[in-house]
Amino acid sequence: MSAAGFARTPKPPYYAVIFSSRRNGEGEADYAAAAERMFGLVQTQPGFLGAESARDAGGFGITVAYFDSEENIRLWRNHAEHAVVRERGKREWYEHFEVRVAKVERAYNGPNS
Amino acid sequence: MSAAGFARTPKPPYYAVIFSSRRNGEGEADYAAAAERMFGLVQTQPGFLGAESARDAGGFGITVAYFDSEENIRLWRNHAEHAVVRERGKREWYEHFEVRVAKVERAYNGPNS
Numbered sequence: 001m002s003a004a005g006f007a008r009t010p011k012p013p014y015y016a017v018i019f020s021s022r023r024n025g026e027g028e029a030d031y032a033a034a035a036e037r038m039f040g041l042v043q044t045q046p047g048f049l050g051a052e053s054a055r056d057a058g059g060f061g062i063t064v065a066y067f068d069s070e071e072n073i074r075l076w077r078n079h080a081e082h083a084v085v086r087e088r089g090k091r092e093w094y095e096h097f098e099v100r101v102a103k104v105e106r107a108y109n110g111p112n113s
Numbered sequence: 114m115s116a117a118g119f120a121r122t123p124k125p126p127y128y129a130v131i132f133s134s135r136r137n138g139e140g141e142a143d144y145a146a147a148a149e150r151m152f153g154l155v156q157t158q159p160g161f162l163g164a165e166s167a168r169d170a171g172g173f174g175i176t177v178a179y180f181d182s183e184e185n186i187r188l189w190r191n192h193a194e195h196a197v198v199r200e201r202g203k204r205e206w207y208e209h210f211e212v213r214v215a216k217v218e219r220a221y222n223g224p225n226s
Binding site: 005006007009012016018020022052053054055056057060061062064090091094096097098099100101102103104105106107108109110111112 | 118119120125129133135166167168169203207209210211213214215219220221223224225
């Protein structure tokens with residue numbers, strides 16, 4: 001999803017939407033196209049700070065999207081095209097998912113920043 | 114890391130340690146053994162609620178560990194064996210990592226809970 005890998009986030013506080021999911025193995029081409037489209041779209045959203053994503057060979061994946069505020073998370077959640085794709089994901093692509101919205105309070109990195 | 118995939122977390126609030134990392138491709142056997150050992154060890158820690166982990170074929174991974182409190186996150190951070198392995202990770206296994214500590218405020222799941 002994010003070719004570069006790491007999100008370049010500002011100093012906390014900010015918000016994280018942690019999306020854990022298991023794919024059902026169906027519709028890979030459609031799923032990949034929709035994921036790419038959503039990744040492009042979210043970057044145009046107010047308050048979007050970055051995203052990180054990894055999916056293992058077994059189909060379990062974690063995507064974390066960072067936003068500056070709860071209000072802008074809600075705006076993205078209510079985005080019309082995003083809502084349509086999300087419903088399609090529930091019907092067609094995910095065996096199960098968990099969404100957790102969290103406030104990032106502190107952050108650090110390594111081995112070299 | 115977590116064979117089952119999803120963490121069974123309680124109702125918020127609780128805490129998430131979001132660990133994003135890129136492996137350097139070195140020492141895979143040692144790294145895998147240490148990761149398995151740490152995954153076993155963290156489950157014995159006070160306040161540990163669960164963990165989720167995914168790493169893609171390119172070596173970029175996200176692990177999220179859930180705890181009941183900041184205090185228990187600190188206890189795990191200060192655990193002697195964990196500290197030794199963490200330092201080894203910095204020296205030997207990771208090209209880069211980001212750690213973000215966040216308070217989970219709300220959560221939901223789908224398509225069926």
